[in-house]
Amino acid sequence: MPHTVQGVVSRAKGAPVELVDVVVPDPGPGDAVVDVQACGVCHTDLHYRDGGIGDDYPYLLGHEAAGRVSAVGEGVVGLEVGDFVVLNWRAVCGVCRACAAGKPWYCFDTRNASTPMTLADGTPLSPALGIGAFASKTLVAAGQCTKVDERLPAEQAGLLGCGVMAGFGAAVNTGGVTRGQSVAVIGCGGVGDAAIAGARLAGATTVVAVDVEDRKLEWAKGFGATHVVNSRSEDVVTRVQEICGGVGADVVVDAVGRPETYRQAFEARDLAGTVVLVGVPNPEHTVELPMGDVFGRGGALKSSWYGDCLPSRDFPMLADLALQGRFPLADFVSETVGIGDVEDAFAKMQRGDVLRSVVVL
Structure with a gap:
């Protein structure tokens, strides 16, 4: 009944x-x-x-x-x-x-x-x-x-x-982060920190956390960020490029979903690098990119739906990793x-x- x-x-x-x-x-x-x-x-x-x-x-x-x-x-x-x-x-x-x-x-x-x-x-x-x-x-x-x-x-x-899977999957499933790569994550709330933790678990050696609040950047360090950038006081693109060998990150995850953060993600990636949009944008927002750079930089511009997860595969895996103390x-x-x-x-x-x-x- x-x-x-x-x-x-x-x-x-x-x-x-x-x-x-x-x-x-x-x-x-x-x-x-x-x-x-x-x-x-x-x-x-x-x-x-x-x-x-x-x-x-x-x-x-x-x-x-x-x-x-x-x-x-x-x-x-x-x-x-x-x-x-x-x-x-x-x-x-x-x-x-x-x-x-x-x-x-x-x-x-x-x-x-x-x-x-x-x-x-x-x-x-x-x-x-x-x-x-x-x-x-x-x-x-x-x-x-x-x-x-x-x-x-x-x-x-x-x-x-939801949030943890979206962030983890954005880095690991959509972004395909693997051993030795550099990653930048813009926005260090729950989704962004899950992307950071996922990137470190996947073997990324450089993980740059970007946010406007120092408190959130400190939290990001706890999830595995190796470097932090406060975008209120530092130029995101310049700093990410400097940290990542002068060329930019292999994968940049935009966990905010605003035109300005997406543009930062696009410009902060290395040649043939990947941009992953997982932050949910306002449907009214638009972004403009120079087509010469879209073509010349190569790589991929991806959107991550729910971390491109398969729940029957990914939820039990993450649960096991948590119980093992690895996530x-x-x-x-x-x-x-x-x-x-x-x-x-x-x-x-x-x-x-x-x-x-x-x-x-």
């Missing part, structure tokens, strides 16, 4: 979120109900609240989550009640042209739950990234549930579902908070006080 739980809902653009009753229906064919144990407070949730993603209000926020499966629908295979899972927002279909081409991380027909969760009056909710996990239960497609080692604390495991997942958790503290967590995030606040349910 359906369950009524408390959930964090955004009703209107820019309005403070509310903690209200949410009705979670029984799972339909191919669906699963997950008892959420922890959910990170991500910038994407703030974008939903502020109308930066769409206007399909009301939104049930929260998507960076881990928990246990409590029910499965008809036809679900490979997932059972009691499984400890991280939720993902790209449940691949297996049959679209990207999947058929052997590139399921680009799946063009990802799955979500077959029926909506609702407010108590029956109003359908739009779950953030098809998940909606600022609630003690949520309904998702079974393919959005990725099993990982249950020894990993839920407040750490949930972060694999500093625990260091991304700045604080744990209650479900009624999301608005306050948004404010801390906007001030740059935290990498991640994590709601524990």
Whole structure:
């Protein structure tokens, strides 16, 4: 039978979120109900609240989550009640042209739950990234549930579902960072620091962190940055080139997504180097590049969707690396908070006080 739980809902653009009753229906064919144990407070949730993603209000926020499966629908295979899972927002279909081409991380027909969760009056909710996990239960497609080692604390495991995976994947999957390379990362929030940690794990010997705040640059050192550049007081392109042998970095990750940071990334890379855009841009922004440089520099300009990850492959790998002490997942958790503290967590995030606040349910 359906369950009524408390959930964090955004009703209107820019309005403070509310903690209200949410009705979670029984799972339909191919669906699963997950008892959420922890959910990170991500910038994407703030974008939903502020109308930066769409206007399909009301939104049930929260998507960076881990928990246990409590029910499965008809036809679900490979997932059972009691499984400890991280939720993902790209449940691949297996049959679209990207999947058929052997590139399921680009799946063009990802799955979500077959029926909506609702407010108590029956109003359908739009779950953030098809998940909606600022609630003690949520309904998702079974393919959005990725099993990982249950020894990993839920407040750490949930972060694999978005920001950490996006940053790590931007460096390792999209950027293809490998041994001995130089890397620059512009923007040292959670995504940028995950890119830094991923680059070091992949064997990069020079990793330059770029940000406007000294506090964030100190955090970046803890994740493996070998050099730091404060772009308020130093010219980013000149300094990155100087640090990287006078020629620029092999891979530059833009974890901000603004025209000026993308231009910096483009100019700070070496010949035949790679630029990776993982910061989500404002759709209204544009960037101009000289075509002579686009041609003459060679290399690649790439966008990284969700770190070009395959959840079934990458989530368990990162969980295992964290348990082995080889990936500093625990260091991304700045604080744990209650479900009624999301608005306050948004404010801390906007001030740059935290990498991640994590709601524990």
